[in-house]
Amino acid sequence: MTHRWPAIARLVPHAGFGPAAAAIAHSLVTGLLPIAFIFCTSSMLAALPDTAHPHAWVAPAGLAMAALLAQQALAPFQAALAELVTRRVDERCLNHVVTSAVARTPMADLQRPEVMDRLGDVNAAFEGAAPTPGAAVAGAIALVARYVQLLGAVVLVGVELSPLAGLVAAATALVVRFAQRGSLARFATAWTGMAGARRKINYLLDVGLGAADAKELRVLGLLPWLRARHRADSRAYLAPMWARRRRIYFGPFVGYSLIALTGGGLTMVLLERAAVAGRVDLRALSIGVQCLLVAMRFGVFFPESDIKTQHGFETRRAILEFERYAVPPASPPEAARGEVAAPHGEVAAPRRSIAFERVVFAYDEAPVPVLDGCDLEITAGRSTAIVGLNGAGKTTLIKLLARLHDPQRGRVTVDGRDLRDLDVHAWRRRLAVVFQDFLRYDLTAADNIRMGAPDLPRDDTALLDAAERAGALDLIERLPAGLDTPLSSRYRGGQDLSGGQWQRIALARALYAVHAGASVLVMDEPTAHLDVRAETRFFDRFLELTEGLTTVLVAHRFSTVRHADRIVVLDGGRVVEAGDHEGLVGSGGRYAKLFALQAERFAR
Numbered sequence: 327m328t329h330r331w332p333a334i335a336r337l338v339p340h341a342g343f344g345p346a347a348a349a350i351a352h353s354l355v356t357g358l359l360p361i362a363f364i365f366c367t368s369s370m371l372a373a374l375p376d377t378a379h380p381h382a383w384v385a386p387a388g389l390a391m392a393a394l395l396a397q398q399a400l401a402p403f404q405a406a407l408a409e410l411v412t413r414r415v416d417e418r419c420l421n422h423v424v425t426s427a428v429a430r431t432p433m434a435d436l437q438r439p440e441v442m443d444r445l446g447d448v449n450a451a452f453e454g455a456a457p458t459p460g461a462a463v464a465g466a467i468a469l470v471a472r473y474v475q476l477l478g479a480v481v482l483v484g485v486e487l488s489p490l491a492g493l494v495a496a497a498t499a500l501v502v503r504f505a506q507r508g509s510l511a512r513f514a515t516a517w518t519g520m521a522g523a524r525r526k527i528n529y530l531l532d533v534g535l536g537a538a539d540a541k542e543l544r545v546l547g548l549l550p551w552l553r554a555r556h557r558a559d560s561r562a563y564l565a566p567m568w569a570r571r572r573r574i575y576f577g578p579f580v581g582y583s584l585i586a587l588t589g590g591g592l593t594m595v596l597l598e599r600a601a602v603a604g605r606v607d608l609r610a611l612s613i614g615v616q617c618l619l620v621a622m623r624f625g626v627f628f629p630e631s632d633i634k635t636q637h638g639f640e641t642r643r644a645i646l647e648f649e650r651y652a653v654p655p656a657s658p659p660e661a662a663r664g665e666v667a668a669p670h671g672e673v674a675a676p677r678r679s680i681a682f683e684r685v686v687f688a689y690d691e692a693p694v695p696v697l698d699g700c701d702l703e704i705t706a707g708r709s710t711a712i713v714g715l716n717g718a719g720k721t722t723l724i725k726l727l728a729r730l731h732d733p734q735r736g737r738v739t740v741d742g743r744d745l746r747d748l749d750v751h752a753w754r755r756r757l758a759v760v761f762q763d764f765l766r767y768d769l770t771a772a773d774n775i776r777m778g779a780p781d782l783p784r785d786d787t788a789l790l791d792a793a794e795r796a797g798a799l800d801l802i803e804r805l806p807a808g809l810d811t812p813l814s815s816r817y818r819g820g821q822d823l824s825g826g827q828w829q830r831i832a833l834a835r836a837l838y839a840v841h842a843g844a845s846v847l848v849m850d851e852p853t854a855h856l857d858v859r860a861e862t863r864f865f866d867r868f869l870e871l872t873e874g875l876t877t878v879l880v881a882h883r884f885s886t887v888r889h890a891d892r893i894v895v896l897d898g899g900r901v902v903e904a905g906d907h908e909g910l911v912g913s914g915g916r917y918a919k920l921f922a923l924q925a926e927r928f929a930r
């Protein structure tokens with residue numbers, strides 16, 4: 327159970343000493359100034375009828391004016407300091423959460439709906455849809471002013487009127503305040519519980535606004551469907567939320583309004599009795615009335631703080647719940663499950679082989695394993711092609727090789743060493759992978775290729791060499807600013823690429839990683855988007871490109887895999903055939919049948 331105020335307080339140091347101290351000091355002063363104003367104006371009123379000292383009202387009037395001016399002068403700094411504190415705290419939180427999402431949360435956990443709900447809420451908050459943890463800190467600091475003001479008012483009432491009146495005013499203000507915050511907290515909890523429904527609605531919005539999806543939306547005429555679905559999902563979300571909001575707020579609101587009226591009325595009666603009995607003078611009467619108003623107003627909603635602290639805290643809680651799945655730095659994902667320690671150190675390039683030994687792997691909650699006792703030897707320095715029908719587990723195999731998942735049984739070894747005993751980051755530096763769904767960064771061509779080895783300083787010769795080997799040099803030379811052209815039409819001077827052109831860039835990225843020291847080149851359907859000429863060129867240079875590397879190639883087109891030294895056929899979670907192209911065709915097995923089927927189609 328995470329508690330609101332301690333959780334927010336722990337974030338204050340992230341704002342940095344200067345901004346946090348300035349914001350707190352600002353809050354203290356702006357809390358005290360209205361009390362000083364009340365005190366001075368009341369003293370001024372009391373001095374007005376003093377004929378013996380006709381100028382006695384001037385000093386308190388001057389001080390009241392000074393308090394008022396100071397309040398006016400300080401007001402703009404509240405927003406500026408709040409923004410600074412919010413930004414600083416959010417920067418730290420965002421940094422942390424991105425690290426957890428990208429580097430420390432096991433892939434299997436990232437796909438859980440409850441984890442996606444938490445991450446969805448965090449994402450929405452940082453995109454501005456809800457307050458962030460930084461806003462919660464700024465809101466909490468702003469709240470200090472309100473409490474200081476209440477404290478000042480209660481002390482003045484206690485001293486000038488009676489301790490009983492001070493006590494009643496304080497108790498009324500606090501009861502109403504806590505009742506109000508209680509409702510806010512209950513509603514926020516209910517709101518958090520509806521994250522799944524919100525995520526569905528946001529997804530529809532993303533589809534509607536996403537430039538990439540727009541083509542299909544237009545051609546298929548999906549706009550009416552999208553609108554109707556969005557309306558229906560929004561209603562399904564909003565109707566119960568509004569009902570809850572009414573239930574949570576209405577009853578308590580009536581209750582605490584009655585308490586406020588009773589408490590306020592009681593203190594007014596105490597004030598009136600004291601005045602009638604002549605126990606209070608004009609100054610005390612004025613202080614009493616003004617301070618009681620301050621106390622009565624304490625129960626209302628504070629726009630600079632209430633939503634920010636409540637929902638900003640919910641975002642913080644979502645982050646903490648999400649980060650529960652993260653593992654410590656430098657550990658591989660499965661270290662969190664107590665299966666392995668976190669080894670460190672360099673990893674040498676494979677010299678003999680990478681082997682899958684009786685590997686069993688199922689995705690979370692899947693009844694049937696994808697790999698079921700899979701044995702596979704990938705010889706170092708040679709090329710191995712993996713073929714199989716859709717869903718056979720080829721990409722899964724690559725994910726295990728890259729340690730995005732670990733097998734539930736069996737092991738993957740590199741020269742006999744269990745992959746789990748190697749430093750995962752060092753191992754990944756040995757890999758150059760082109761995934762089927764590689765990322766298309768909205769960055770320059772140079773940066774897109776440099777992502778293969780982002781730590782290397784920019785070296786245009788190496789970048790162009792990788793581009794040339796991937797068949798992307800012509801394409802880069804034709805770009806308006808060459809390597810410096812953003813590969814996205816969303817930026818001025820930028821240019822989007824075709825599917826095949828992007829694939830060449832992805833390939834260049836992998837070859838750049840090889841230039842940086844990777845020795846295992848893994849390519850999942852690297853030519854799926856290439857035209858026939860580009861594909862032919864790629865495979866003509868296949869031997870040259872993969873020379874000295876341990877290469878794993880996944881492909882559906884048999885014309886492409888035949889270039890590999892060894893081909894393995896994956897079926898039913900296991901390797902069912904292995905050999906070179908001629909041998910496999912000659913053996914008349916599954917590979918031969920699939921090859922004949924494909925060849926026959928082209929021969930027609």
Ligand SMILES: Nc1ncnc2c1ncn2[C@@H]1O[C@H](COP(=O)(O)OP(=O)(O)OP(=O)(O)O)[C@@H](O)[C@H]1O
Nearest residue numbers: 437689692696714715716717718719720721722723
């Ligand atoms: N993240 C995931 N969570 C759950 N199941 C998954 C996940 N990824 C893949 N699968 C399932 O695992 C099986 C193997 O998928 P995989 O992507 O490894 O197949 P593949 O051989 O690469 O297929 P294709 O030729 O279509 O690319 C499929 O049945 C798929 O539904």
